[in-house]
Amino acid sequence: MRERTWWKEAVVYQIYPKSFSDSDGDGFGDLPGVIERLDHLERLGVDCVWLNPVYESPQRDNGYDVSDYRAVHPAFGTMDDWDRLLEELHERDIRLVMDMVPNHTSSDHEWFQRSRSEPDGEYGDYYIWREGSTDANGDPVPPNNWESFFGGSAWEYDEEREAWYLHLYDVSQPDLNWRNPAVREAMTDTMNWWLDRGIDGFRLDVVNLLSKAEGLPDGDPSNDWVGSEHFVDGPRIHEYLGEIRENVFAGTDAVAIGEMPNLDLDHARQYTGPDGPLDLVFHFEHVGLDFGERGRWDVGEWDLRDLKQTLHRWQDGLDWNSLFFENHDQPRSVSRFGDDERYRYESATALATILLTLRGTPFVYQGQEIGMTNGTFESLEDVSDVDTVRNVRELIAEGVVRDYESIRHVVDHRTRDNARTPMQWDDTAHAGFTDGEPWIPVNENYPEINVARERERTPSVLSYYESLIDLRDRTEALVYGDYELHRPDDEQLFVYTRTLGDERIVVVINFSERDATADLDVLEPDASLRLGNYDETAADPPATLALRPYETRLYEQSI
Structure with missing residues (x-):
């Protein structure tokens, strides 16, 4: 039995406050707006909120360019608003994890x-x-x-x-020199300042980049990120993270979550586990499956076997995973891995099932619970994401692509703006996000896809998320159970089991747009259906399962 901790049992909901809810009509989401929507989170059943940066910032990179770590950016509200948010969350038994940016600051700092x-x-x-x-x-x-x-x-x-x-990121984000003990002390003091205010942990932004190689040598020009072999998982990274563990997290139950670009499984094992400095790490292998020949600024082909193989390798190789398909840097999962038109409900709920039934801590990104989709961007002037704009301009200048139109399909698929369009609450103007002009346009499909509409539908993506989160909360095998993959080479079916003691949950997903049939040796005749994403499903499993497009079933059986 794995050690019990609150963050293993939790479902985390990520809030990108700039796009969540605007309370004062300036078009910019804020903390009072988040507070107004907390009943939605309570009804959804989540246990923890990960709040993207709300620190003082010139907002050149949407808050990841921090100019004062101990102040709230005025557009988000005040420190009193932040205190009230923490109080309101804790009254609902929802914890709060803050986003800390230790690798770089704003050039305005x-x-x-x-x-x-x-x-x-x-x-x-x-x-x-x-x-x-x-x-x-x-x-x-x-x-x-x-x-x-x-x-x-x-x-x-x-x-x-x-x-x-x-500056490993934007020109306005100079990297801190972690070789300087004063820098390390200043950052740990800042983190302790927030912990003393009552938060429940940190998500540490690009934290495996803190250590750079001695002498800063040239990098291999053939690498996708030139120089990364000298600043990813650098020579003193475990020393720095060990200091953070000892000086910030030791003696608390606060969670330490590391975002780690270019992370491989071997390094992940060193960072987490009983002897590692971190509790959880984010890796990105599964969200790189659709990269093309030019890397992330190209769209490639993938299939279900690729996804299963990648997820299985991490499930099998790491004791505890951070589970996600979306965040503020990733496009919408139903557009990326599913079918956001004909089978939007079915594929969104199939993805939800994977997210919430694999072994690990699931992270749900705002809007994912209603099946929000990617947008479309007619010109580069319509794109707010500094990452997209700079890379596209460089590709055009280098002659890799002819013009914006020749790369627009990649931008529509990849840009971080897809995750940053405002949360779609209802079918009123600007999706109920603001009474003013939003800082970034709302997705045009908001009259059809919004929280209010999802509450009326039967079934809906939202109701399925609520049911699935509740099922996970009541079923220990879905949290602490062992994981085993079945039919790894099947092109349509994703089948695995979660087993704890004499309880077993069998997860069966037809992750395709075609009907599928299957004889499953792992499914016993006495298995009972716990949850499915189609209304008309027999409670008892037939000898041969007939599954409709993206149909998902969870069975429980004794062993």
Whole structure:
């Protein structure tokens, strides 16, 4: 039996506050808006909220460019609003996990402003500065060939300091120098400041990038992210994370969740488990299955066997997983892995079943519980996502693509804006998100796909999520049970079992747009149906199952 903890039993709901609910009509979601919608979360049955950054920020990267870690950005509200949110959540027995950004700050942060103006001062070594060199024309040349995840060089020349600073993300997000003990102390002090206010843990943004290789050598130009072998899982990363564990999380039941780009299974085992510095890690292998020949800025082919193989490898190889299909950086799962038109309900609920019945802690992203879909972006001017804009402009400038129209299908499929369109509450103007003009347009299908409409439908994606979350909450085998995959090479069926003691749950999913039939040796005649996503389903399993498109069934049986 695995050790019991609250975060293993929890279903986490991720809120991107800028797009969740706007209380004052300025078109920008806020904390009072979140508070107004908490009854929705309570009815859904979630146990924990992961709140994306609400810190003071110029919002060039939607809050992941922090200018003050101990202040609330005015557009989100006040610290009093934040205190009230925490109180309201805890009154509903819902925990709160904050999003912490330890790898970089905003270039507007006081630390960076003083670092650039006072190289020999207290903050001079808070960031990664290098002098670089000059070319034949006397122009500055970056210190190495590392690339930003958002495209282009990872270095920016600062005229004031007359030196280059490293930014693995946007130019406005300079990387902190974690080799400096003062930086580590400042960040752990900040995290403890929030824990002392009563939160229940942190999701740590790109936390495996904190350690950079000594000497910052050039990277392999053939890598998708040039230089990543020198800053992903770097030489001192376990030392830094060990300090965070000891100085922040030790002696508490707060959860430590690490987002880790380019994470492989071997490293994940080192980061988590009884001796690891983190409780949970996010990996991204399964959400890279649809990458094409040009990586994430291309769309490739995948099939169910690919998805099963990837999920199975992590289920089998890691004691406890973070389970997700969507977040603020990923497109909508029903558009990506399902059928968002003819079988939107069926495929959205099939994905929900995978999410909530595999072994691990499930993360539901706002709008996923009603089957929100990707949008469409007619021009690059319609895209807000700095990552998409910079990469598309670079692809056009390099001649990789001719113009926006030639890559628009990739943008529609991939851009982070798909996850950031406003939450669709009802069929009134702007989907009930705001009385003003939203900061980003609402998906045009909001009159058909919204919370109010989902409450009226029978069945609905929302009602299925509620039922499934309730079933997980009442069924220990779906939380702590062993996992076993069946029929791994089947092109249509995703079948697995969760077993705890003498209780077994058999999960059967026809993850395709075609009817399927199956004789399942694992399904006993006395198995009883616990949940399905079609109304007309016999309670007892026949000898041969006949499954309709994306049909999902959960059976319980004794062993």
